[in-house]
Amino acid sequence: MTDTAHILVVEDEATQRTMLVDYLTRQGFRATGLSDGAALRRAVQRDEPDLVLLDLGLPGEDGHSLARYLREQHAKVAVIMVTAAGSTVDRIIGLETGADDYIPKPFEPRELLARIKNVLRRAVPATAAVIGSRVPMGRRILDLAQRVLVDPDGVEERLTASEFELLRLFAENPNKPLNREWLLEATSHREAEAFDRAIDLRITRLRRKIEADPAHPDAIRTVRGVGYVFVPPGG
Numbered sequence: 183m184t185d186t187a188h189i190l191v192v193e194d195e196a197t198q199r200t201m202l203v204d205y206l207t208r209q210g211f212r213a214t215g216l217s218d219g220a221a222l223r224r225a226v227q228r229d230e231p232d233l234v235l236l237d238l239g240l241p242g243e244d245g246h247s248l249a250r251y252l253r254e255q256h257a258k259v260a261v262i263m264v265t266a267a268g269s270t271v272d273r274i275i276g277l278e279t280g281a282d283d284y285i286p287k288p289f290e291p292r293e294l295l296a297r298i299k300n301v302l303r304r305a306v307p308a309t310a311a312v313i314g315s316r317v318p319m320g321r322r323i324l325d326l327a328q329r330v331l332v333d334p335d336g337v338e339e340r341l342t343a344s345e346f347e348l349l350r351l352f353a354e355n356p357n358k359p360l361n362r363e364w365l366l367e368a369t370s371h372r373e374a375e376a377f378d379r380a381i382d383l384r385i386t387r388l389r390r391k392i393e394a395d396p397a398h399p400d401a402i403r404t405v406r407g408v409g410y411v412f413v414p415p416g417g
């Protein structure tokens with residue numbers, strides 16, 4: 183990234199918040215600490231950050247609700263959810279509510295840094311070099327420049343960074359079966375098990391968004407033993 187990325191650290195525990203802000207600042211980011219959801223909403227409306235490091239357990243509005251808010255109102259802002267609870271169920275809920283990644287406490291600062299860089303890299307807008315900016319996918323069109331799905335009647339739906347990244351990979355590789363492990367590696371750095379489920383859940387969610395009949399997917403087809411393949415309309 184050419185500009186310094188701006189990261190909002192939402193953490194109610196003051197010592198931890200200060201530590202994270204100091205660490206990220208030393209790593210060259212612009213980091214701002216916030217103690218609750220109300221402060222986050224005010225800050226995001228004033229100046230959209232590149233990424234929000236979001237504590238799940240907050241007084242008042244919790245991390246899940248705030249992640250949903252960011253996804254709906256500020257879809258270009260990347261979200262990494264931080265939580266003490268490390269169960270698979272919580273991980274999936276974290277991703278379902280729109281977080282781009284998930285890190286359980288306690289974590290190594292270096293691991294956090296790697297995830298932040300990974301999420302920010304994915305959030306960089308697709309360049310004009312990719313195949314043309316509008317790609318028909320199922321019953322809708324993926325607009326690579328605007329990072330939205332467009333209905334035939336022109337209505338746009340915003341995508342999370344991870345949803346967009348998956349669809350972009352498919353759009354760039356039509357008719358080519360994409361290996362699940364490769365999709366996992368290309369879209370995240372999380373450990374394999376949580377990962378696997380997350381990819382399948384994301385595919386299910388994307389099929390609901392683009393397939394004429396999500397129960398019988400035609401655009402993103404399953405390739406048994408391999409992964410998934412994007413078949414352009416009429417292909």
Ligand code: CA
Pocket residue numbers: 193194195237238239240
């Ligand atoms: Ca907390």
